[in-house]
Amino acid sequence: MSSPREVYLDSASSTPLHPAARETLLAAVDRGYGDPRRLHAAGRDARLLLDNARAVVAECLDARPDEVGFTASGTEAVHRGLLGLTTATGRDGIVHGAVEHSSVLHAVAWRSSSAHASVAVDVTGRVDPADLAAAADRPGVGAVALQAANQEVGTLQPVDEVELPAGVPLLVDAAAAVGHVPLPRRWDALTASAHKWGGPAGVGVLVVRRGTRWTNPFPGDDGLDQLGGFPDVPAALAAAAALQAVLAEREEVAVRQFALVDRIRAAAAALPDTEVVGDPVARLPHLVTFSCLYVGGDEIVSALARRGFGVASGSACTASTLEPSHVLAAMGALTHGNVRVSLGRETTADQVEGFCAALTEEVHRIRAEAGL
Amino acid sequence: MSAPTTEIDCRDLPCPRPIIELAKALPSVAVGDLLAVVARDPAARHDVPAWCRMRGQEYVGEERAADGAPRYVVRRLS
Numbered sequence: 001m002s003s004p005r006e007v008y009l010d011s012a013s014s015t016p017l018h019p020a021a022r023e024t025l026l027a028a029v030d031r032g033y034g035d036p037r038r039l040h041a042a043g044r045d046a047r048l049l050l051d052n053a054r055a056v057v058a059e060c061l062d063a064r065p066d067e068v069g070f071t072a073s074g075t076e077a078v079h080r081g082l083l084g085l086t087t088a089t090g091r092d093g094i095v096h097g098a099v100e101h102s103s104v105l106h107a108v109a110w111r112s113s114s115a116h117a118s119v120a121v122d123v124t125g126r127v128d129p130a131d132l133a134a135a136a137d138r139p140g141v142g143a144v145a146l147q148a149a150n151q152e153v154g155t156l157q158p159v160d161e162v163e164l165p166a167g168v169p170l171l172v173d174a175a176a177a178v179g180h181v182p183l184p185r186r187w188d189a190l191t192a193s194a195h196k197w198g199g200p201a202g203v204g205v206l207v208v209r210r211g212t213r214w215t216n217p218f219p220g221d222d223g224l225d226q227l228g229g230f231p232d233v234p235a236a237l238a239a240a241a242a243l244q245a246v247l248a249e250r251e252e253v254a255v256r257q258f259a260l261v262d263r264i265r266a267a268a269a270a271l272p273d274t275e276v277v278g279d280p281v282a283r284l285p286h287l288v289t290f291s292c293l294y295v296g297g298d299e300i301v302s303a304l305a306r307r308g309f310g311v312a313s314g315s316a317c318t319a320s321t322l323e324p325s326h327v328l329a330a331m332g333a334l335t336h337g338n339v340r341v342s343l344g345r346e347t348t349a350d351q352v353e354g355f356c357a358a359l360t361e362e363v364h365r366i367r368a369e370a371g372l
Numbered sequence: 373m374s375a376p377t378t379e380i381d382c383r384d385l386p387c388p389r390p391i392i393e394l395a396k397a398l399p400s401v402a403v404g405d406l407l408a409v410v411a412r413d414p415a416a417r418h419d420v421p422a423w424c425r426m427r428g429q430e431y432v433g434e435e436r437a438a439d440g441a442p443r444y445v446v447r448r449l450s
Contacts, residue, residue: 273426293426294392316387316415324387324415334422335415336388370392 012342018198021242028234056240069224074193077204078103083217091142097127098330115140124279125155148177152327153278154287159184179246188212199239254285267356286343295337307358387415420444
C-alpha cells in the first residue's frame with residue numbers, strides 16, 4: 001500500500017476513485033445486487049442501474065446505449081473487441097501501430113496470420129496514417145487497431161486522419177485518452193478502462209458501432225449486454241459517474257496539468273544526457289516520459305519512492321519479463337533510466353517542484369555512484 | 373569492417389551497466405577506431421544505438437561473439 005504521504009504520480013497506471021464514483025459505488029452496492037435479467041424488484045433495480053450506467057457511458061463516449069458493453073477490464077475489452085471484429089470479417093489479419101498497448105499485441109498473437117502487420121512509428125511515437133492504410137489494404141486483413149493516445153509517452157495518434165479500405169474496421173483503444181483529451185470520432189469499435197479515469201478497477205468498456213459486424217470471439221452470445229458473464233452493476237454505475245464527473249472538469253484540469261507537465265519536461269531536459277520522449281505538444285496533458293543515461297530504471301524509481309514520489313518506468317529491470325518497453329524500443333528511445341510521470345487531477349505545482357528537485361538530485365547521485 | 377581495437381565483456385552485467393562500461397571505455401579508443409561491447413542484457417540492443425545517437429558516436433551494427441552472445445560495435449567519432 002502506498003504511504004499516505006506519497007505524492008502519487010502514476011495515474012496512467014491506475015487512478016484513485018473519483019469522489020463521484022465513491023459516492024455512487026457506496027449507494028449502488030446496496031441496490032445493485034440483483035440479476036438484471038430477472039423481472040422481480042431486485043432484478044429491475046439492477047437493470048435500471050445497469051441501463052443508467054450504459055446510457056451515461058454512451059453519452060460520454062458519443063455513442064448509443066445499445067452500442068456499449070461492460071467487460072472485466074480494458075484488456076478484456078480489447079481482446080473481445082479486436083478478435084470479435086476479425087471473427088466477423090472472417091479474416092484473422094490485424095494491422096496495428098507498433099506502440100499499441102500489450103493487450104493489442106496479445107490479441108494479435110492469439111491467432112496466427114501472415115496478414116498481421118505492425119506499423120512503425122516516428123521518433124515521437126506517432127503512426128503515419130498513410131502507412132497504416134497501406135498495411136490494411138492487403139489480403140487477409142480483418143481489422144486495424146490504433147490507440148487514441150500512447151500509454152507510455154503520451155503521444156496522440158492521428159486516428160481521424162486514417163482512411164481505411166472499405167470493409168476493414170478500426171478499433172480505437174482509448175484507455176489512455178478517455179477523460180484527458182477529446183476522443184477521435186472515426187472508429188468502428190472503441191475500448192476503455194474505468195480505473196484509468198477514476199472509476200473502480202474491474203470495469204472495461206467495449207463500444208461497437210451499429211452497423212459494424214462484430215461476433216463474440218469467446219463462448220456466449222453476440223450481445224454486448226452481458227459480455228463475460230454476470231455484470232458488476234454497482235462498479236459499472238460508479239465508473240459511469242466518474243466518467244461524467246471527469247469530463248465535466250476535463251478542460252480545466254487539462255490546462256493545469258499541461259503546464260505542470262511542461263515544467264517537468266523542462267526540468268528533465270535540463271539534466272545532462274537525458275532525453276524527454278514523446279510529442280511535446282500533441283500529447284496527453286498529464287503524462288511525460290524521459291530516459292536518463294547511465295541510470296537504472298529500478299534505481300531511480302526506488303530512489304524517488306524513498307523521496308516520497310510514486311512513478312512508473314518502462315525500463316527492462318522494472319518489468320516482469322525483463323524486456324524493455326516495446327514502446328520505447330519502437331521509437332528508438334533509450335530504454336534504461338526510464339521514468340514515466342502521470343499527474344492526478346489534484347497534483348499541485350508545489351508537488352511538481354518537489355519532484356523536479358528530487359529527480360535532479362537523485363539522477364546526479366546515482367551517476368556519481370556509478371563513477372560517471 | 374576492420375577488427376575492433378577494443379572489446380569489453382559485459383556478458384553478465386545487468387542494464388544499464390553495459391552502457392556505463394561503454395562510456396567509460398570510450399576514451400581508451402582513438403577517434404575513428406571501433407569499440408565492441410558484448411552484452412546479453414536485452415536492453416543493450418536498443419540502448420547502444422540510443423547511446424551513440426545521444427553521445428554523437430556512430431553505431432556500426434550488431435554481431436555475434438564466438439559463444440553466440442550479442443556484440444554491439446561502435447565507432448568513436450569524437
